[in-house]
Amino acid sequence: MVFQNGHGFFFAITNQTATLPCIRIPTYMQIQLENLVPVPLKDKILQRSSDIWNRQVTFTPGHFIKIKAPSGTGKTTLVHYLYHIRNDYTGAILVNGKPWPSYSKNNIADIRQKQVSVVFQDLRIFEQLSAQENIELKRIMMPQPSCTAEKIQEMAARLNVTHVLAQSGRTLSYGERQRIAIIRALVQPFEWLIMDEPFSHLDEDNAQRAASLIAEECKARKAGFILTDLDHDNRFEYDTLYNL
Amino acid sequence: MPSFFQLLKKIIRTGVGRARMIMATLGLGIAMLLLLIAIQVHTDFDQLLHGRQNENESADFLVINKKITNEMMGQTGKSEFTDQEIADIQKQPFTQAFGFITSNQYKVTAAAPGDLHFYTDMFFESVPDAFIDVKNDEWKWSPGDNALPIILPNDFLNLYNFGFALSQDLPQISQETVKALPMKITISRGMLTQEFTGRIVGFSDRISSFLVPGTFMQWANEKFGSGQKTAPSRVIIKTKDPSNPVLVKYLDDKGYTTNQDKLKYSKTKLIVQTIVSVIGFFGLVLLLFALLVFSMFIQLVIASCKREIQLLVTLGTAPRQLQRYLMRQFVPLYIVIGILALLVVAGLQWMAAQELEKHDMIVSPLVSAGTICAALLVILLVYIVNRFNVRKYINAIS
Numbered sequence: 001m002v003f004q005n006g007h008g009f010f011f012a013i014t015n016q017t018a019t020l021p022c023i024r025i026p027t028y029m030q031i032q033l034e035n036l037v038p039v040p041l042k043d044k045i046l047q048r049s050s051d052i053w054n055r056q057v058t059f060t061p062g063h064f065i066k067i068k069a070p071s072g073t074g075k076t077t078l079v080h081y082l083y084h085i086r087n088d089y090t091g092a093i094l095v096n097g098k099p100w101p102s103y104s105k106n107n108i109a110d111i112r113q114k115q116v117s118v119v120f121q122d123l124r125i126f127e128q129l130s131a132q133e134n135i136e137l138k139r140i141m142m143p144q145p146s147c148t149a150e151k152i153q154e155m156a157a158r159l160n161v162t163h164v165l166a167q168s169g170r171t172l173s174y175g176e177r178q179r180i181a182i183i184r185a186l187v188q189p190f191e192w193l194i195m196d197e198p199f200s201h202l203d204e205d206n207a208q209r210a211a212s213l214i215a216e217e218c219k220a221r222k223a224g225f226i227l228t229d230l231d232h233d234n235r236f237e238y239d240t241l242y243n244l
Numbered sequence: 245m246p247s248f249f250q251l252l253k254k255i256i257r258t259g260v261g262r263a264r265m266i267m268a269t270l271g272l273g274i275a276m277l278l279l280l281i282a283i284q285v286h287t288d289f290d291q292l293l294h295g296r297q298n299e300n301e302s303a304d305f306l307v308i309n310k311k312i313t314n315e316m317m318g319q320t321g322k323s324e325f326t327d328q329e330i331a332d333i334q335k336q337p338f339t340q341a342f343g344f345i346t347s348n349q350y351k352v353t354a355a356a357p358g359d360l361h362f363y364t365d366m367f368f369e370s371v372p373d374a375f376i377d378v379k380n381d382e383w384k385w386s387p388g389d390n391a392l393p394i395i396l397p398n399d400f401l402n403l404y405n406f407g408f409a410l411s412q413d414l415p416q417i418s419q420e421t422v423k424a425l426p427m428k429i430t431i432s433r434g435m436l437t438q439e440f441t442g443r444i445v446g447f448s449d450r451i452s453s454f455l456v457p458g459t460f461m462q463w464a465n466e467k468f469g470s471g472q473k474t475a476p477s478r479v480i481i482k483t484k485d486p487s488n489p490v491l492v493k494y495l496d497d498k499g500y501t502t503n504q505d506k507l508k509y510s511k512t513k514l515i516v517q518t519i520v521s522v523i524g525f526f527g528l529v530l531l532l533f534a535l536l537v538f539s540m541f542i543q544l545v546i547a548s549c550k551r552e553i554q555l556l557v558t559l560g561t562a563p564r565q566l567q568r569y570l571m572r573q574f575v576p577l578y579i580v581i582g583i584l585a586l587l588v589v590a591g592l593q594w595m596a597a598q599e600l601e602k603h604d605m606i607v608s609p610l611v612s613a614g615t616i617c618a619a620l621l622v623i624l625l626v627y628i629v630n631r632f633n634v635r636k637y638i639n640a641i642s
Contacts, residue, residue, distance in 0.1 A: 085558055105557075106563060109560050109561060109563065109565075112558075112560030126552070126555065129251065129254055133251055133254070136251065137248070149245055184559075
């Protein structure tokens with residue numbers, strides 16, 4: 001019936017195009033390094049070769065990336081650059097094609113709430129809050145938390161820290177702080193998880209538990225991570241390995 | 245589970261500058277009180293001067309003439325207004341309406357009817373009808389009418405009743421009786437005379453003169469006058485505020501006089517305005533200091549929690565969220581202060597209204613809209629300044 005007159009024909013075609021399912025390729029956050037060189041380590045770095053410093057590097061979204069770095073090569077510095085809490089470098093870090101300094105403070109906060117999460121080497125726990133409150137603070141920083149409060153209990157149980165949740169941050173051991181910091185990093189949505197020696201204070205068993213939780217959470221979000229550490233390890237199935 | 249702001253409360257302690265905060269709050273409260281009182285007193289005084297309930301009937305109209313000095317005596321020309329002087333009065337900002345007082349250029353005699361044996365020479369004047377405070381249907385005259393409506397000054401009847409009649413053993417006369425008495429009015433120039441039946445139609449508080457309708461004056465001056473136009477020696481103006489210091493100064497400078505009683509508020513107003521301005525000025529200065537102390541308090545709180553705020557920002561807290569949290573600690577304070585100041589002023593105003601009412605001065609027992617607006621404005625100002633400070637100091641460390 002529709003094909004009997006020209007008008008109806010065209011009408012049918014346009015109608016069909018409009019109802020075609022829209023194929024959206026998820027646009028995950030791009031991180032690119034362009035000849036990044038830290039100013040304080042400049043002379044030292046230019047004398048030796050590195051996979052990261054002073055090169056063009058693109059981190060593929062969703063990849064598990066390991067950056068192996070001996071002491072003194074700027075491992076923590078790199079993590080701070082990537083998370084944009086330091087910017088004493090030459091070259092550029094492009095986030096979705098734009099350099100970090102071009103983002104406003106409120107934009108950066110938005111990215112840190114939804115797209116990038118972090119585990120610092122020095123852990124950075126609020127001592128005036130309990131372990132649980134430290135995690136909760138991060139969870140409810142967004143008006144609509146991405147996970148439930150029960151999820152915290154669940155993750156704490158997996159990392160064997162349920163018994164310290166009510167303790168003040170001041171009284172936690174380094175190992176406990178490290179696991180709390182890992183859980184804190186996992187209660188938000190992210191596309192990239194940046195970790196600086198995340199297992200340095202953990203025994204082998206706890207490190208393995210933490211690694212499997214991290215891998216699970218990353219896969220659930222289709223997110224990638226950038227992990228820096230001193231030595232080689234097999235805790236994850238890394239997609240890319242760099243030497244700093 | 246605590247909320248995000250409750251967690252922030254554990255991290256960012258605002259208690260460190262308590263002394264400063266109490267000082268700032270106290271300063272803000274007193275500043276607000278002074279400002280509101282200044283505005284309220286100003287409004288009340290305006291209400292006393294111009295309010296309908298307190299209105300003095302003649303307050304808005306001034307009859308102006310030149311001061312008669314010894315040098316001028318015998319030279320009538322010197323008490324007349326020239327065209328330039330008239331134009332000058334008309335263009336003054338306080339002159340809302342302007343009218344001439346026209347006098348008669350003929351002889352007038354009045355005689356009481358019957359055997360009262362009352363006979364007097366007199367005069368007439370006329371002013372535009374808009375300036376007359378007696379509204380009366382009989383107040384009209386057209387050529388050919390024998391009945392002539394006349395308005396007497398109230399003072400004239402009082403002078404007779406309480407001055408003349410009592411001392412001379414004559415009967416006192418009521419307004420109604422005067423109105424009922426027809427008078428024989430004779431106007432003349434040389435041999436030319438004409439008689440009218442004059443009837444008093446009202447008593448004026450505003451203009452101290454014997455008034456006849458303008459139409460009669462024009463007709464009579466043409467028929468019985470010298471034919472020369474004479475300059476007026478008295479003019480009448482309508483003004484919004486007879487206590488306006490500008491008006492008083494103008495009259496003084498030009499050597500004009502008017503009913504001084506009507507200008508008596510001028511000095512009082514000047515004094516009240518000065519006191520109110522001084523109170524308002526102190527209020528403003530205090531407000532400035534309060535803002536300064538508030539700003540120092542905010543700076544102290546943010547500086548003392550610098551590390552905590554930096555970590556919060558590192559973890560992804562937006563500066564916007566921190567600003568909102570800090571402002572939420574302060575805003576209820578301003579609102580409470582604003583309401584308290586308004587309540588105190590409202591109480592004072594109510595008491596003042598009660599007290600003034602005993603003296604027949606009516607002011608509203610409620611605070612004026614202007615005062616409430618001022619309170620809102622001050623709260624808004626403090627809010628804006630503090631928000632600016634919070635944003636500045638947060639941005640400086642994040």
